[in-house]
Amino acid sequence: MRARRVAAIVLRHFYLVRGSLSRVVPLFVWVAIDMVLWGFITRYLSTASTFRFNLVSALLGAVLLWDFEARVMQGVTMAFFEDVWSRNFLNVFASPLRLSEYLGGLVLSSIATSTVGLVVMLLVATVAFGLSFAAYGLLLVPFLLVLFLFGIALGIAGTALVLRLGPSAEWFIWPIPAVLSPLACVFYPLATLPAWMQPVARLLPPAYVFEGMRAVVARGAAPGAPLALGAALAAVDIVLACWIFARVHRYAVKTGLIARYSAESVS
Amino acid sequence: MSAPAAPAPTLAVTGLRKAYGRVVAVDGISFAVAPGEIVGLLGPNGAGKTTTINMVLGVLAPDAGSVRVEGLDLAAKRSEALERMNFAAVYSPLPGNLTVAQNLRVFGLIYGVRPLGARVEELIAQYDLERFRNTKSGVLSSGEQTRLSLAKAMLNRPHLLLLDEPTASLDPATARDMRARIRGFASQGGLAVLWTSHNMHEVREVCDRVLFLSRGRILLEGDPRTLPGEHGKANLEELFITVAREPLSLEPA
Numbered sequence: 001m002r003a004r005r006v007a008a009i010v011l012r013h014f015y016l017v018r019g020s021l022s023r024v025v026p027l028f029v030w031v032a033i034d035m036v037l038w039g040f041i042t043r044y045l046s047t048a049s050t051f052r053f054n055l056v057s058a059l060l061g062a063v064l065l066w067d068f069e070a071r072v073m074q075g076v077t078m079a080f081f082e083d084v085w086s087r088n089f090l091n092v093f094a095s096p097l098r099l100s101e102y103l104g105g106l107v108l109s110s111i112a113t114s115t116v117g118l119v120v121m122l123l124v125a126t127v128a129f130g131l132s133f134a135a136y137g138l139l140l141v142p143f144l145l146v147l148f149l150f151g152i153a154l155g156i157a158g159t160a161l162v163l164r165l166g167p168s169a170e171w172f173i174w175p176i177p178a179v180l181s182p183l184a185c186v187f188y189p190l191a192t193l194p195a196w197m198q199p200v201a202r203l204l205p206p207a208y209v210f211e212g213m214r215a216v217v218a219r220g221a222a223p224g225a226p227l228a229l230g231a232a233l234a235a236v237d238i239v240l241a242c243w244i245f246a247r248v249h250r251y252a253v254k255t256g257l258i259a260r261y262s263a264e265s266v267s
Numbered sequence: 268m269s270a271p272a273a274p275a276p277t278l279a280v281t282g283l284r285k286a287y288g289r290v291v292a293v294d295g296i297s298f299a300v301a302p303g304e305i306v307g308l309l310g311p312n313g314a315g316k317t318t319t320i321n322m323v324l325g326v327l328a329p330d331a332g333s334v335r336v337e338g339l340d341l342a343a344k345r346s347e348a349l350e351r352m353n354f355a356a357v358y359s360p361l362p363g364n365l366t367v368a369q370n371l372r373v374f375g376l377i378y379g380v381r382p383l384g385a386r387v388e389e390l391i392a393q394y395d396l397e398r399f400r401n402t403k404s405g406v407l408s409s410g411e412q413t414r415l416s417l418a419k420a421m422l423n424r425p426h427l428l429l430l431d432e433p434t435a436s437l438d439p440a441t442a443r444d445m446r447a448r449i450r451g452f453a454s455q456g457g458l459a460v461l462w463t464s465h466n467m468h469e470v471r472e473v474c475d476r477v478l479f480l481s482r483g484r485i486l487l488e489g490d491p492r493t494l495p496g497e498h499g500k501a502n503l504e505e506l507f508i509t510v511a512r513e514p515l516s517l518e519p520a
Contacts (some may be wrong), residue, residue: 002379004376004377004379005376005377007376008373008374008376008377011372011373011376012362012365012369012373015365015366015369016364016365019364020364042299070400082362082364085361086362086363086364087359087360088361088362089326090324090326090358090359091324091359091361091362091374092377093325094324094325094326094349095349095374095377095378096345096347096349096377096378096379097346097377098346098348105478177269187500189403207380250328253326253327254324254328256318256321256326256327257288258326258327259317259321259327260324
């Protein structure tokens with residue numbers, strides 16, 4: 001893997017974001033709106049309910065972490081969509097760029113864009129609604145790491161789906177976080193789910209993060225083993241997503257899909 | 268005293284075949300392009316020219332056969348082979364949401380160009396793009412976009428250049444300059460070029476050799492200045508029309 005080629009993909013994305021209001025604004029506006037909305041909901045529930053734990057840390061913290069995961073995924077897919085929208089596939093894939101370098105560039109672009117969103121969310125949640133990250137302690141780092149890894153895996157798998165099914169399949173990608181959120185147990189304990197759904201939830205790394213987060217808020221500590229399992233699952237998901245992308249790319253080269261990738265839908 | 272050995276080809280295509288279902292787009296063709304040689308790939312629409320170019324570019328896997336660039340097997344050493352080549356095609360403009368200079372910098376990094384800044388400036392000057400340095404390439408005229416594509420294609424000083432109708436959008440004066448420039452790179456710098464065009468005047472002027480494709484096979488091959496006469500035609504355009512309309516009349520008995 002050559003760093004200069006990875007840097008080329010990041011630089012391309014930096015040029016696009018820097019020169020475009022329509023790309024800069026979504027990096028922080030939607031997450032800020034989410035924080036404000038859920039901040040007020042949390043404040044209302046805190047006064048109207050008899051919960052014995054800190055709702056701000058449990059609920060607003062959950063929204064923040066889940067939004068971060070979604071931003072990471074979208075960071076990868078958006079960087080990929082830029083090549084789809086500008087019909088740049090032939091220039092990219094007929095160059096010396098290796099798949100690992102291309103995906104590495106998408107991931108680094110996502111780190112940059114999702115970090116902007118995370119900083120804005122942290123500012124709004126702490127300044128406006130008093131969310132204290134001291135409540136999570138050092139566990140915040142593995143929480144963010146697991147969600148980051150899973151977001152990368154989802155992003156790469158999503159790009160593979162669009163590469164295989166065509167540009168119009170991007171509409172499958174945007175709702176992925178919403179579709180997964182019930183199973184990821186963002187707002188409620190895993191035990192709340194029906195018995196048949198719980199094994200599925202246990203396959204999702206975020207479920208371990210949110211279980212851990214609630215444990216920290218309620219008891220001041222969280223067991224490390226489930227979180228480690230979540231991290232291992234996320235790492236496996238990344239490997240699986242890269243394998244899927246490589247398979248789809250091989251199919252696209254075999255069928256000529258890449259060379260004519262501007263059709264509305266492809267078979 | 269033995270004759271000097273012919274230089275190893277920059278591009279060697281052997282038994283290349285591609286079929287889409289029952290339709291055979293390219294049917295086992297073999298050819299080579301030597302250093303400094305410009306080879307025209309001609310044929311009617313659907314003859315297999317773009318399919319061939321896509322296979323040489325590595326974006327389409329052949330069903331059979333091989334592509335070697337300076338001896339490197341494209342299938343096994345894809346990245347190394349593609350570092351030595353580049354391409355420009357009318358149907359593959361550079362991203363319109365980046366400026367001219369940004370596009371050249373991004374692709375310069377991808378192709379490992381050093382020193383990048385100086386090379387980008389050199390190409391911007393060579394291809395008369397100074398005025399558009401900070402203009403998004405999507406708003407350039409088609410001719411200006413073609414000049415940018417050609418500048419990108421020369422970024423890494425390729426040993427093999429694939430050009431798919433490179434002058435289709437250029438005015439006659441600019442097209443002539445581009446032909447002269449590429450001709451110069453070939454004769455002085457040893458650049459090997461595979462060139463497709465429907466402009467027979469251009470082909471006659473610039474190509475050392477032409478390959479006429481018809482139904483995925485190489486029907487004719489030779490010097491574009493003598494080939495028409497060898498087949499009883501007045502000029503290259505007449506020969507092209509015959510290949511397009513009645514290829515069987517030119518098939519070897």
